[in-house]
Structure formats: C-alpha cells, structure tokens
Amino acid sequence: MTYVVTVETRIPGGAPELDELSRVGAGTLLERGFDSVAGVEGPDGVEVDVLDVVVGVHPGGAILKVFVEAPSLEVAEDAVGSVTQEVLERSEVLAEWVVESSEVKLHTDLARESLEAADGPDAPPSDPQVRRAQHALKAAETFETAEETHDPEAEIRAMAARLRSFTPATFGVADPVDEFGVGPGGAELAAGALVYGAEVLIDELYDDVQALADEDTNVAGCEGHLWHLDQLPARYASRYDELFARRFLVTAVALTTRFTDGGFERLGCLAEELVLKFLLEQAHVTLDLYGLLDDEVTAALECFATEVYEDGDFEWLFDGGAEGAERAEEADGADGPDGPAPGFGTWFTPFGEDRYVHPYAADEHVQEPEDA
Structure with a gap:
C-alpha cells in the first residue's frame, strides 16, 4: 500500500x-x-x-x-x-x-x-x-x-534589495517614464528574480559538477541529467569536463557575489558573459512560472542586459551552422588585432588587466611561449 x-x-x-x-x-x-x-x-x-x-x-x-x-x-x-x-x-x-x-x-x-x-x-x-x-x-x-x-511575488520583491550593485536606472526606470515604460515595481521584480535565479543557478551548476564527477566524463559523454552545462555551445561538449564545470561554477559564484555585494563594475571574461546568459534565462523562467513576467518586467530585464553586456559578440558561439563552425575554427586559440580571439581556450581569460576573474577559474596562460 x-x-x-x-x-x-x-x-x-x-x-x-x-x-x-x-x-x-x-x-x-x-x-x-x-x-x-x-x-x-x-x-x-x-x-x-x-x-x-x-x-x-x-x-x-x-x-x-x-x-x-x-x-x-x-x-x-x-x-x-x-x-x-x-x-x-x-x-x-x-x-x-x-x-x-x-x-x-x-x-x-x-x-x-x-x-x-x-x-x-x-x-x-x-x-x-x-x-x-x-x-x-x-x-x-x-x-x-x-x-x-x-506568496512568491512578495518573496521575489523582498530579494531585490540584495542586488546592491545596480540601481533602478539599470533596469530602465526613468523620471519621467520613458518609452521603455518601466516603473519601480517592474524593476523591483526583475532585480528580485535575478537574486532568486542566482540561488537556483548555483545550486543546479553544483549538481552538474557532481554529475560529471560521478560518471568521470564530459558533457558529450554524460548519461545523467544536466541542468545547464549541456546548454553551452555544443561544438565544445567534449571539453566540458569536471574541471571546466568547477571553474564555471566558481565563476558563477564570483559574478553573482559581485552583483550582490556592490562590487560589480564590468564583466571580466567570456565565461561570465555565459553565466549572465544563464542567469537572465533563469530569471525569465522564475517570473513566468509564477505568472509575473509581463511586458514591463520583460523590458526591465532587457534594459539590465543591455547595460551589463558590453556587446553580444559571444552569441556567435551558439551558431550551429557552417558559418559558426568556420568562425570557431578560426578563433580557437588564434590571436586577433585586439588580443586573443574568444576561442574555447580563452573563456576564462580576463578581457583586460582591469577586469576581475576569480583566481581558481582564471587561465594562467593563454598560450605557452615557445623556446627561442
């Protein structure tokens, strides 16, 4: 029974x-x-x-x-x-x-x-x-x-105050209200959803690390359930092993910590751009789950993304067509006019000397120098 x-x-x-x-x-x-x-x-x-x-x-x-x-x-x-x-x-x-x-x-x-x-x-x-x-x-x-x-709405709104690195203006709140139509209430829901989403994201990334460790494999060979790592660019699935997963998890913790302790200035590396992509998706899912994702809150999250992302260059990594594959082959390990191109080997490389990447995750060397 x-x-x-x-x-x-x-x-x-x-x-x-x-x-x-x-x-x-x-x-x-x-x-x-x-x-x-x-x-x-x-x-x-x-x-x-x-x-x-x-x-x-x-x-x-x-x-x-x-x-x-x-x-x-x-x-x-x-x-x-x-x-x-x-x-x-x-x-x-x-x-x-x-x-x-x-x-x-x-x-x-x-x-x-x-x-x-x-x-x-x-x-x-x-x-x-x-x-x-x-x-x-x-x-x-x-x-x-x-x-x-x-009361999920009250709980999410209460979390907004913890997102200390950003003001309502980051979410599009203007006085007077501009074309985005975002008021303080919409910004509060968006901010709270990001904090709520950060807790869920980190917990699920931890599960992904454990899944890869238990099977001693990478994302391409993993037979168990993965929350997020299998949503990264598929062309590199065989390179997302346990060590990569731990570095990605630490990057997520470091980024969301800077979001909530008031210390965030700019995204530090490509891996942080990918973490933010997952975080925004989690915020959307959370709000939609509780029936809170209206046009105003959607606009607030879009404004936030526009303010925090400096560009959308990383999006080409998700291009599964021939053009994306060709660009990946050219970029992986190659140097461009502005420094290392965003190939897989540079995901944890700081964008510049003034950018922060957690010491555990950061690449010590982009490329080993050749002996003269």
Missing part, C-alpha cells in the same frame, strides 16, 4: 531563522540525503520502498512528504521516522535539527488506482525506480496544495 509520511523538522532552539540561501542549501541536503535511500528496513526486517520525497523548507525548519510503499501504517511511520533521523545525522549542517512529528496518511487516490489497476494493463510497474518516477509528479502536486499560502 502507498502511504504519505509527513515529517516536521525544526532548527535547534536558539538558532537564528534560515535566510533564503540557507533554505536552499538545507533543501538540497535533505533531497540528496533521501536520493541515496532506495529502501528502508522496517520492524522485523520488513522492506519499505521509498518512492519519492518532497521537501519544503521554511525559516524555522522543513516539512517533508515521503511517499513509501509499506505493508501497514505503523511500519511506514517507523521506517520513515528512522530514515529521516539518519539523513539529518549524516549531514553535519543539519545534525542538530529536531524531528518534531511524523504522521502517516493513506494516499487514497494512489491506493484506489493501484486496486483498480491490479493485474490489469494499468498495473503499477514492478521496477521501483519506474514507480518512483511515476509518483514524482503527484508528489509535487500534493505539496503545492499544502503551499497555497506561499
């Missing part, structure tokens, strides 16, 4: 409430902890199959909805309670969190479907991984119902 175990956890007494970034991190740790659990041994060695888990983190802790198949309510509750405590203890960051309650509810819809489909063409698959995938969507829908009071 399929059950939903609702587990409520809280942060240690006296600890400060979790901010947005801490909530993202805690959610990731909980999800990864449960991802490593395929099954749980209940009382008397009874096997409990973990189908899916949905995590919702709030300032004071987290609520987990764990979907399991178990022979009884008691077995499901005992097994999930034990594995939740184990997941918390295995994470040094969450080791002191407290499990406040664990309640098992029969998921009647899934149970009815299972009974009606028994031995029929719609019978649940025997493969646990396939069953887990089928339940994922329904798990998400269940959690969304529990989150009806969530």
Whole structure:
C-alpha cells in the first residue's frame, strides 16, 4: 500500500531563522540525503520502498512528504521516522535539527488506482525506480496544495534589495517614464528574480559538477541529467569536463557575489558573459512560472542586459551552422588585432588587466611561449 509520511523538522532552539540561501542549501541536503535511500528496513526486517520525497523548507525548519510503499501504517511511520533521523545525522549542517512529528496518511487516490489497476494493463510497474518516477509528479502536486499560502511575488520583491550593485536606472526606470515604460515595481521584480535565479543557478551548476564527477566524463559523454552545462555551445561538449564545470561554477559564484555585494563594475571574461546568459534565462523562467513576467518586467530585464553586456559578440558561439563552425575554427586559440580571439581556450581569460576573474577559474596562460 502507498502511504504519505509527513515529517516536521525544526532548527535547534536558539538558532537564528534560515535566510533564503540557507533554505536552499538545507533543501538540497535533505533531497540528496533521501536520493541515496532506495529502501528502508522496517520492524522485523520488513522492506519499505521509498518512492519519492518532497521537501519544503521554511525559516524555522522543513516539512517533508515521503511517499513509501509499506505493508501497514505503523511500519511506514517507523521506517520513515528512522530514515529521516539518519539523513539529518549524516549531514553535519543539519545534525542538530529536531524531528518534531511524523504522521502517516493513506494516499487514497494512489491506493484506489493501484486496486483498480491490479493485474490489469494499468498495473503499477514492478521496477521501483519506474514507480518512483511515476509518483514524482503527484508528489509535487500534493505539496503545492499544502503551499497555497506561499506568496512568491512578495518573496521575489523582498530579494531585490540584495542586488546592491545596480540601481533602478539599470533596469530602465526613468523620471519621467520613458518609452521603455518601466516603473519601480517592474524593476523591483526583475532585480528580485535575478537574486532568486542566482540561488537556483548555483545550486543546479553544483549538481552538474557532481554529475560529471560521478560518471568521470564530459558533457558529450554524460548519461545523467544536466541542468545547464549541456546548454553551452555544443561544438565544445567534449571539453566540458569536471574541471571546466568547477571553474564555471566558481565563476558563477564570483559574478553573482559581485552583483550582490556592490562590487560589480564590468564583466571580466567570456565565461561570465555565459553565466549572465544563464542567469537572465533563469530569471525569465522564475517570473513566468509564477505568472509575473509581463511586458514591463520583460523590458526591465532587457534594459539590465543591455547595460551589463558590453556587446553580444559571444552569441556567435551558439551558431550551429557552417558559418559558426568556420568562425570557431578560426578563433580557437588564434590571436586577433585586439588580443586573443574568444576561442574555447580563452573563456576564462580576463578581457583586460582591469577586469576581475576569480583566481581558481582564471587561465594562467593563454598560450605557452615557445623556446627561442
């Protein structure tokens, strides 16, 4: 039988409430902890199959909805309670969190479907991984119902103040309002979406690094799911290995840090231009997801991109035609009249001596000098 175990956890007494970034991190740790659990041994060695888990983190802790198949309510509750405590203890960051309650509810819809489909063409698959995938969507829908009071617009607007390197004018706000028609409200939503998007982008880039490390391969050979690295120019897919992914992740962290600490001046290298491209896309997706992407906010993001990008020369990298391939062959490793051309080997090379590239990511040498 399929059950939903609702587990409520809280942060240690006296600890400060979790901010947005801490909530993202805690959610990731909980999800990864449960991802490593395929099954749980209940009382008397009874096997409990973990189908899916949905995590919702709030300032004071987290609520987990764990979907399991178990022979009884008691077995499901005992097994999930034990594995939740184990997941918390295995994470040094969450080791002191407290499990406040664990309640098992029969998921009647899934149970009815299972009974009606028994031995029929719609019978649940025997493969646990396939069953887990089928339940994922329904798990998400269940959690969304529990989150009806969530106000994403207010949360995104509250994040805008953290984008300290930019003013409303960067987003097209003018007095009087000009042809862009961007007011302070539209600029605030755009700024907040960039901060929100930065947290999501960095978290997903971390997952991409881990995926390449687990398979010891590059993007071209990766069989697992990738969030962003497979969206980079396809012609270089075989060169996006774990080291590249780590350098790209550090570049994203460094750039978004300068966005939020007030230290940003100009983009430092081509890799930062690509990070910004992903960040703008993530901001659009976030706003569209919550029905907040209207013409005014779109114009605000366009103004921001125009102000921060000095040019759009990097876009040719995404040209998959013959012209793009020819230009890539000419540029890769070649020097132009203004210095190194933007071939793959120069993605982390500073545009100039006055530009910032994180020391971990920066190219030490564009080209090794030849012996005289």
